[in-house]
Structure formats: C-alpha cells, structure tokens
Amino acid sequence: MFPLLLALPALLFALITWQVVAGGPLVRxxxxxxxxxVRPDRLSNFLADLxxxxxxxxxxxxxxxxxxxxxxxxxxxxxxxxxxxAVALMALVPALVVPLKELTDRPGTPVVPPATGYYPSGHxxxxxxxxxxxxxxxxxxxxxxxxxxxLVVACAAVVLGVSCGLVRxxxxxxLDVVASWCLCTVLLACYVRVLTRSGPSGxxxSGxxxSGxxxxxxxxxxxxxSSRTGPS
Numbered sequence: 501m502f503p504l505l506l507a508l509p510a511l512l513f514a515l516i517t518w519q520v521v522a523g524g525p526l527v528r529x530x531x532x533x534x535x536x537x538v539r540p541d542r543l544s545n546f547l548a549d550l551x552x553x554x555x556x557x558x559x560x561x562x563x564x565x566x567x568x569x570x571x572x573x574x575x576x577x578x579x580x581x582x583x584x585x586a587v588a589l590m591a592l593v594p595a596l597v598v599p600l601k602e603l604t605d606r607p608g609t610p611v612v613p614p615a616t617g618y619y620p621s622g623h624x625x626x627x628x629x630x631x632x633x634x635x636x637x638x639x640x641x642x643x644x645x646x647x648x649x650x651l652v653v654a655c656a657a658v659v660l661g662v663s664c665g666l667v668r669x670x671x672x673x674x675l676d677v678v679a680s681w682c683l684c685t686v687l688l689a690c691y692v693r694v695l696t697r698s699g700p701s702g703x704x705x706s707g708x709x710x711s712g713x714x715x716x717x718x719x720x721x722x723x724x725x726s727s728r729t730g731p732s
Contacts, residue, residue, distance in 0.1 A: 505689040513682035516675055520604050520619050530675040534609055538670040547665025550658060551623030556630035560590055563634040570641055582695055586633035589691050593629050596683065597622045611670025620679040621672045627662040628684035631655050633691065 519526035549555060564583030571579035601617035608618045635655035642648050663681070666672040 502689065502693055506686055509682035509685040513679055513686075516679045516682070517600070517604065517619075520606055520675065520679075526675070530673050534667065534670070534673050537667050537674065538609065538611055540611065540669050544665040544668035547661040548623065548669050548671055549665075551621075551627040551662040551666065553626055556626050557590065560586060560630040560634050563637050567637040567641065578698070581698060582637055585691060585694060586637060589633060589687060590626075590629055592687070593625050594622070597625050597680075606673075606676070609670045609673060618672055619676045620683060621663075621666060621676040622680075623666055623671070624659075624663050624677045624680035625684055628659050628680065629687060631658050632684065632688050636688070636692065 516526065518524070564586050568579055568583045571582070597620060600620055601622070604619040605616045606619035607614070607616050612618075632655060635651050638651055639648055642651060663677045666677055667674050
C-alpha cells in the first residue's frame with residue numbers, strides 16, 4: 501500500500517511537470533480551464549490567504565507544541581518526535597518548491613502581473629503540509645471516530661478551499677495546484693511512514709511494558725525465588 505501511495509502521485513507529478521516544461525497539450529487545456537474558472541472576489545482572496553506561511557505555520561507550531569505536551573504528560577519516550585518531524589517537513593517544502601519554480605519557469609495567469617515561477621503552487625504545498633501534519637498530530641488525541649472523521653474532513657476542506665481560492669483568484673493555474681497535491685501526498689505519506697516505523701509513542705515511563713510482564717511471569721513459573729523468600 502505504501503509504495504502505491506508514493507508511485508501514483510509521483511508519476512502524476514512527473515507527467516504534469518513534463519507537460520509544463522514542454523508546453524504540451526495538457527498545458528493548453530489547463531489555460532482554457534483557468535480562463536473559465538477565474539472569478540476574483542473577496543472569498544477567493546480570503547481562502548487563498550489561508551495558504552500563507554504567516555497563517556499556516558503558526559497553526560502547525562501551536563498544534564505541534566500541544567501534541568508534544570500531551571505526549572510528554574502521557575509518559576511517551578519520544579514525545580518530541582512527531583511535532584519535530586512535522587516542523588522539519590514544513591521546512592522542506594520551500595527547499596523543494598523553490599528549485600522547481602526556477603526549473604519550470606512557468607509564467608502566471610493573465611490576472612497577475614507578468615512574472616515566472618508559478619509552478620508548483622507554494623501556497624497549496626504550505627497549506628497541505630501544515631494543515632495535514634496538524635491533523636495527523638491531533639488524530640491520536642481524539643477518542644471518538646466521529647471526531648476523527650470531522651477533523652479529516654475539516655483539514656481536507658481547508659486545503660481544498662485554499663486551492664480553489666488560488667485558482668479562482670487567478671494566482672495559479674489549476675495544474676500548479678494539482679502538482680502540489682501530488683508532491684504533498686508523497687511528503688505526508690513519508691511522514692506517516694517515518695513515525696510508524698520509529699514508534700513515536702513508544703513505551704511509557706508509568707509502568708512495566710507488556711513484554712516485561714511476560715518475562716517476569718516466565719521467570720516466576722521457572723522457580724526463580726522472589727524477594728520474600730530470601731536471597732537466591
């Protein structure tokens with residue numbers, strides 16, 4: 501399942517990037533679609549602004565700090581790892597997006613001033629990673645299935661809202677946004693994989709682990725004397 505989560509969006513991202521660089525038929529279709537979708541208004545401007553680093557980054561930092569505090573109170577050994585990894589992933593976004601913008605050198609839509617470097621969408625990537633990591637950090641803290649579903653839906657709605665706002669406002673072509681979705685799907689999948697493999701919750705300091713109890717039971721059944729029967 502994990503290789504599939506990486507392969508499909510990575511292949512789609514490579515296809516879109518090739519089309520953008522080569523000026524292929526997908527780009528011409530993208531330009532026609534943008535012309536039909538661009539309708540600048542206050543709502544689209546507000547939604548697009550939710551992808552600003554000044555908005556998304558404080559949200560991620562606040563959630564990362566809260567999740568770390570909860571994990572430390574619960575006695576998790578690596579309580580700092582999920583939040584630290586999320587912030588590191590957020591820092592990786594511009595390191596990936598900026599060189600891609602320089603490489604593709606795609607001009608903007610007719611709505612924005614003449615410039616290049618619009619592919620992929622940095623605002624979309626910022627929103628997807630910041631709000632996506634925030635949701636992943638909060639999911640283990642929610643007990644009910646309904647609350648978890650509501651959180652996932654809310655996160656998806658915000659990212660989709662930012663994407664729609666960017667396209668409707670004319671800040672980005674639709675393919676700029678779709679490419680960032682593909683890129684961030686790979687990044688978030690790797691984030692989940694790293695945390696799953698490293699076992700960030702780990703054993704707690706509040707008592708013996710299950711394996712320790714099993715070993716203790718085995719020693720007792722084998723006739724190991726306890727402290728009440730004197731030294732062995």
